[in-house]
Amino acid sequence: MSTSPVVxxxxxxxxxxxxxxxxxxxxxxxxxGNPSSLHTAGRRARRVVEESREQIAGVFGSRASEVVFTSxxxxxxxxxxxxxxxxxxxxxPRRGRVLTTTVEHHAIFxxxxxxxxxxxxxxxxxxxxxxxxVSADVLRDALSGDPASAAVASVMWANNEVGAVQPIAAxxxxxHEFGVPFHTDAVQAAAQLPVDxxxxxxxxxxxxxxKLGGPVGVGALILGKRLAPVPVLHGGGQERDIRSGTLxxxxxxxxxxxxxxxxxRRSLEAKRVxxxxxxxxxxxxxxxxxxxxxxxxxxxxxxxxxxxxxxxGCEGDALLLLLDAKxxxxxxxxACTAGVAEPSHVLLAMGADESRARGSxxxxxxxxxAQADVDALGAAIGEAxxxxxxxxxxxxxxx
Amino acid sequence: xxxxxxxxxxxxxxxxxxxxxxxxxxALSANPQSYRTGARGCCTIEDARDARRAADVIGIPFYVWDxxxxxxxxxxxDFVAEYAAGRxxxxxxxxxxxxxxxxxxxxxxxLGFDAVCTGHYARVSDxxxxxxxxxxxxxxxxVLAVLTRDQISHxxxxxxxxxxxxVREEARSRGLLVADKPDSHDVxxxxxxxxxxxxxxxxxxxPGKIIAQxxxxxxxxxxxxxxxxxxxxxxxxxxxxxxxRPRYVLSIEPVSNTVTVGPAAALGVREITAIRPVWTxxxxxxxxxxxxxxxxxxxxxxPCTAAVADGNLEIRLAGEARGVAAGQAAVLYDGATVLGxxxxxxxx
Numbered sequence: 001m002s003t004s005p006v007v008x009x010x011x012x013x014x015x016x017x018x019x020x021x022x023x024x025x026x027x028x029x030x031x032x033g034n035p036s037s038l039h040t041a042g043r044r045a046r047r048v049v050e051e052s053r054e055q056i057a058g059v060f061g062s063r064a065s066e067v068v069f070t071s072x073x074x075x076x077x078x079x080x081x082x083x084x085x086x087x088x089x090x091x092x093p094r095r096g097r098v099l100t101t102t103v104e105h106h107a108i109f110x111x112x113x114x115x116x117x118x119x120x121x122x123x124x125x126x127x128x129x130x131x132x133x134v135s136a137d138v139l140r141d142a143l144s145g146d147p148a149s150a151a152v153a154s155v156m157w158a159n160n161e162v163g164a165v166q167p168i169a170a171x172x173x174x175x176h177e178f179g180v181p182f183h184t185d186a187v188q189a190a191a192q193l194p195v196d197x198x199x200x201x202x203x204x205x206x207x208x209x210x211k212l213g214g215p216v217g218v219g220a221l222i223l224g225k226r227l228a229p230v231p232v233l234h235g236g237g238q239e240r241d242i243r244s245g246t247l248x249x250x251x252x253x254x255x256x257x258x259x260x261x262x263x264x265r266r267s268l269e270a271k272r273v274x275x276x277x278x279x280x281x282x283x284x285x286x287x288x289x290x291x292x293x294x295x296x297x298x299x300x301x302x303x304x305x306x307x308x309x310x311x312x313g314c315e316g317d318a319l320l321l322l323l324d325a326k327x328x329x330x331x332x333x334x335a336c337t338a339g340v341a342e343p344s345h346v347l348l349a350m351g352a353d354e355s356r357a358r359g360s361x362x363x364x365x366x367x368x369x370a371q372a373d374v375d376a377l378g379a380a381i382g383e384a385x386x387x388x389x390x391x392x393x394x395x396x397x398x399x
Numbered sequence: 400x401x402x403x404x405x406x407x408x409x410x411x412x413x414x415x416x417x418x419x420x421x422x423x424x425x426a427l428s429a430n431p432q433s434y435r436t437g438a439r440g441c442c443t444i445e446d447a448r449d450a451r452r453a454a455d456v457i458g459i460p461f462y463v464w465d466x467x468x469x470x471x472x473x474x475x476x477d478f479v480a481e482y483a484a485g486r487x488x489x490x491x492x493x494x495x496x497x498x499x500x501x502x503x504x505x506x507x508x509x510l511g512f513d514a515v516c517t518g519h520y521a522r523v524s525d526x527x528x529x530x531x532x533x534x535x536x537x538x539x540x541x542v543l544a545v546l547t548r549d550q551i552s553h554x555x556x557x558x559x560x561x562x563x564x565x566v567r568e569e570a571r572s573r574g575l576l577v578a579d580k581p582d583s584h585d586v587x588x589x590x591x592x593x594x595x596x597x598x599x600x601x602x603x604x605x606p607g608k609i610i611a612q613x614x615x616x617x618x619x620x621x622x623x624x625x626x627x628x629x630x631x632x633x634x635x636x637x638x639x640x641x642x643x644r645p646r647y648v649l650s651i652e653p654v655s656n657t658v659t660v661g662p663a664a665a666l667g668v669r670e671i672t673a674i675r676p677v678w679t680x681x682x683x684x685x686x687x688x689x690x691x692x693x694x695x696x697x698x699x700x701x702p703c704t705a706a707v708a709d710g711n712l713e714i715r716l717a718g719e720a721r722g723v724a725a726g727q728a729a730v731l732y733d734g735a736t737v738l739g740x741x742x743x744x745x746x747x
Contacts, residue, residue, distance in 0.1 A: 318510055321421070321462055391509035395502065 007328040007376040009280075011211075011305055011366025012160055012188060018213035018258050018367070025215060025254035035247045036238060045249045052256035059259040060207060060222055061196030068221045068239045069252055073187040073208035075232070076221035077107035079243065080183040080204045081154055083229020085115055088151040088181070090230070095151040099124040099142055099180070101134050102349035103164070108154055108185055109345070121151070131296040132164035132350050139174045147178035154182070157189035157205075161333040161346040161362055162295030163306025165189065172201040181227060187211055187219075191262065191366070192270055192303050197222050204229075207259075209251070213367060214258035218251035265367070273365045274304035276374050280363060281307050283378030288385050294347060294360065305365040308333065310352065314359045314388035322384040323361075328377055333362040359392075400424050400453060400461070402446030404570045404577045405518025405558060407453035411573055412557035413516045414457055420516070422454035422461040423503065427470040428588065449577050456574050464506070466498055473497035475588050479601045482624040485653040486726025489696060490586055492542045495519075500550040514553045519543060522559035522735075527552055528680040529737040534562040541696050544730040544740035548679045595625040607656030609634065612649065612665060623656045629666055629722020636660070647722070667719040673712040673729040673741030680731075680738035683707055691732045692716070694723050694743065705731055705738075712741040 008016075017025075033045030050064070057064040070076040081098065088095045098112050102125045115121035124142050128134050134155060143150055153175045158165045168184050175182035183204040186195050191212040197205050204227060208219035221243075223229070228242065235244025262269075278298055284291055284307070292310040296302040311319060316332035323330055333344055343357035352360075363377065400406045400422045413420045424447050447463060454461035474494050481488035504515045520532035521540040529551055532538040546554065558566055570578035589597045604621040611617055618636040620626070625633075630648040640646050646660040671694070676683070687706035692714055694701070702717040714729060723746045731738040 317462065317464070318506070321460070322510060324460060325421070387510050391506045394505045394509045 007326075007373045008368065009328060009330045009363040009365065009373060009377060011191075011369070012362065012364035013331055014210045014216060015191065015213060015366040016368050017210075017215060017254070018261050020261055021214050021254040021258040024257040025250045028250035028253045031249070033249070035249055036236065045247075048249045048253050049247050052252045055256040056207075056220060056259050057222075059263045060190065060205070061198045061200075062205075062222045063225070065240075066197070066222050066225060068223050068243050069247060070219050070221055070243055071217055071245075072210070072219040073105075073185065073206050074107040075243075076206040076208070076219050077105070077154075077185055078111050079221050079229055079232050080206060080223075081108060081111045081152060082115060082232055083242070084152040084181055084183065084204065084227065085119070085121060086230035087228060089119075089121075092148075094149050096120065097122050097124050097146075097149045098151055099126060099139065099153040099175075101126045101128055101155055101166075103128050103132050103134075103159055103161075103346045104154070104156055105160055105185055105187070108156065112154075122149075124150075126155070128164075128349055130351050131301070132159050132162045132294075132346060133296065133301065134166055134171070136167060136170040136174045139171050140177075143174065143178045143180065147180065150178060150180045152181050152183060155184055157184045157186040157195065158193065158303050159295070159346060160188045161344060162308045162350070163188075163303035163364075164295050165193065165301050165303060168202060169200045172203075176201065188303060190259075192266070192273070192305055194266065203227055209255035209258060212258055212262040214255040215251050218248055218255045220255075262367070269367060270304045273367075273369060274298065276365050276369055276371065277305055277307050279371070280365070280374045280377060283374060284309060284363075284381055287378060287382035291385075292356070294350065294352070303364075305369070307363045307365075308360065309363075310347070310356045310360045311385050311388070312356065312359060313392055314385055315392055316358055316360050318388040318391050319359075319361055319384050322387055323377075323380060326376075326380045326384070328380055330377075331362045331364070332360060400450035401518070401583070402449035402453075402577065402580075403518065403583060404567060404575065404580055405520075405563075407450070407457070407518070407575045407577050408566050408570045408573070409516055409518040409555075409557045410453070410459065411457045411570075411575070413555060414459060416557070418516070418555075420457075420459045421512070422450065422457070422459050423507075424450040424461070424463045425466045425470075425498065425503065426463050427498075428467055449580070453575050453577055456576070464503065466502055469502045470494070470498055470588075473502075478586075478588075479598065481726050482598050483602055483653060484726075485623065485651040487627050487724035488726045489542065489728060490588070491696070492545050492728055495543055496545045500546050500554060504550065504553055508553065514555050516555035516557065518558055519556050520558055520563070521556045523551055523554065523556065524736065530559075531732070531735040531737075532556075532559045537563045540732075540737055541693055541698075541728065541730050544679075544737045545677060545728060546679065547677055551679060598622070598624045605656055607658065609636065609658045609660060611646075612659060612661045617646075617660065620658055623651050623653055623658055626651050626658050628724035634660060663721070666721040668721070668723045668746040669716050669719055670747040671714040671716070671720075671723060671729055671743055672745040673714065674744045676707065676710075676712040676739055676741035678739040680733065680736050683739075688738075690738055691734075693730045693732065694720055695727050700732065703731075711744075712739075 033041035035046040035049045053067045054064045057067050098121050112123050116123050126134050126138050157168050172182040181203040184202045185206045187208045189195050190207045203224045205222040210216040233244050294308045343354045347357035451461050474490050478488050478490045519539045520537040521543050522530040531540045585592050608616050609618040626648045649661045650659045687704050691700045692703045704715045706713050725743050727743050728740050729743050730740040
């Protein structure tokens with residue numbers, strides 16, 4: 001339908017690989033060697049992996065030995081929440097509670113629900129405010145009543161839908177007051193904010209390559225040395241016996257290259273992207289005055305590349321189709337079941353009703369975003385909203 | 400795009416004809432696996448994937464539209480209610496009327512599209528009348544005949560001129576992986592194909608009598624909704640008919656929950672009253688017209704005289720038709736052209 005160049009406003013889904021990461025990965029793909037092999041080829045691959053591990057540790061403020069490579073964010077989240085729950089439960093059967101928020105990514109959300117259904121865990125869903133933020137007091141209230149029953153706490157560093165940046169250091173400190181290990185999913189934050197494992201005080205932290213210019217299919221759980229989660233994957237005992245499986249040296253190398261490059265540019269990029277995002281918000285609100293910006297106001301509590309709106313009277317799906325037809329890529333930010341959009345649990349948790357949750361779109365900017373992208377959206381959004389409203393009005397008139 | 404070969408080929412042909420085409424798959428069940436599984440229905444996760452792959456190959460955008468609520472209300476609930484009232488509905492016809500060419504068309508037009516293009520085998524004449532497809536074995540004009548003139552004017556049927564075998568061949572040459580997928584049959588929302596079981600779950604079972612035309616009780620049943628006019632099998636009667644010939648369901652009376660059976664000769668119908676007529680091939684006729692009528696999907700065509708009386712359609716057949724069920728559509732044809740349609744309410 002569209003022949004015009006793509007206006008890509010979906011960097012939170014995945015962002016283009018950095019050229020240097022592509023070059024590093026391509027070079028490494030031509031090399032031979034399993035990093036676990038003892039011969040020369042294996043040692044060469046091992047060296048690539050270990051140098052990459054050190055670089056990634058440097059970027060995220062951890063020791064190299066704390067970096068456990070995984071296939072990505074979902075696997076790291078599963079390993080952290082399930083693995084730590086199983087370990088803590090085995091040590092003391094009273095520890096049946098998992099504390100997390102109502103706005104987590106499905107990798108956490110569904111892992112916790114599964115622990116409840118399959119392992120008898122009890123979920124403690126921490127409430128968020130209307131901006132999607134959880135406070136340290138909420139966590140303290142949840143823990144102080146019965147700290148001995150808490151197995152693990154997990155709160156995302158920054159929300160993937162509305163960009164809310166949580167007070168992670170304060171939350172980790174509260175968890176530690178009660179002796180409870182604290183995990184954070186930093187998949188979105190790591191691309192745009194300075195994310196320091198040691199300084200934040202968290203015990204475990206999920207990061208992934210493809211949100212910061214690396215390839216899809218590689219990530220890491222950064223894990224304090226004292227913690228030994230029960231593995232989700234059993235096998236050859238790689239990665240401290242916590243995550244078995246042959247290490248993907250080309251992807252790991254590209255991950256490290258992208259992490260280093262993205263960290264070097266981060267502070268300048270964050271300013272540049274935030275300025276574009278602010279203009280995007282201004283243009284959208286000018287074209288659609290009754291659009292509602294979801295999430296915290298622009299500032300330190302919001303990811304610089306995130307803008308998320310509800311468009312009253314519209315269905316997000318219809319808007320997405322119309323913008324896609326104009327070559328503009330964005331997201332409804334919702335999970336799909338056989339392609340059918342469910343209203344976002346994040347917006348519902350923030351107090352939105354179902355129709356507002358369904359009528360939402362996320363625009364996310366990144367390292368390739370430019371003023372022209374924002375202007376293209378600003379020029380198209382008004383007409384798209386008009387048409388989507390007409391479609392919704394027709395269907396409710398028939399309803 | 401259902402995930403079948405017809406809608407995929409229709410989409411490809413629409414692209415070739417120069418249209419800007421967007422593929423839409425309808426999610427018709429809130430729980431996709433509760434509808435028919437395997438490669439036969441139109442509502443499964445596998446079908447959604449097949450449709451998406453076809454759109455990829457054709458090179459068009461593709462979306463899933465959630466019509467589950469509308470489908471449940473306008474097609475499934477209607478299907479159950481019609482049976483409960485002793486009628487025999489055609490859910491495909493209802494789906495065309497209320498979902499594909501109403502809910503989907505409305506949304507599409509509002510979003511800026513001009514028409515809904517489907518893989519139905521039917522044609523539209525230059526003057527805008529619905530016509531039978533070139534392939535008489537595949538013709539679907541009967542299940543589209545309920546559409547209004549306005550709905551037809553926003554419909555594209557690119558397969559109407561082509562035999563099914565050629566469509567499969569074309570799909571294969573276009574690289575569409577669904578080329579050899581079997582045709583869908585039966586009612587897509589009844590997962591196991593057991594319509595009677597489905598209706599019993601929805602309507603419960605209530606024992607009732609099976610009687611002869613003279614009122615003699617011949618047996619019992621678990622719910623009148625399990626029967627269709629003209630049905631012969633599954634009556635489980637206590638004793639054979641006096642003349643030893645098979646007996647057929649002649650009428651279903653939901654209020655008294657009674658099923659009347661009798662000989663084949665008693666199934667014959669010569670006059671039909673049909674309600675809510677829709678005229679798309681001609682203006683509503685002021686005087687009786689000579690034409691042909693089709694009384695069920697893939698059914699035979701009967702010469703008839705049709706007239707409008709009190710807003711209803713009165714049909715007098717030249718001969719006799721058998722097993723005509725209330726709730727089905729009576730579709731009037733002049734040769735290949737659909738003149739209009741109405742819902743059968745009474746037969747004599």
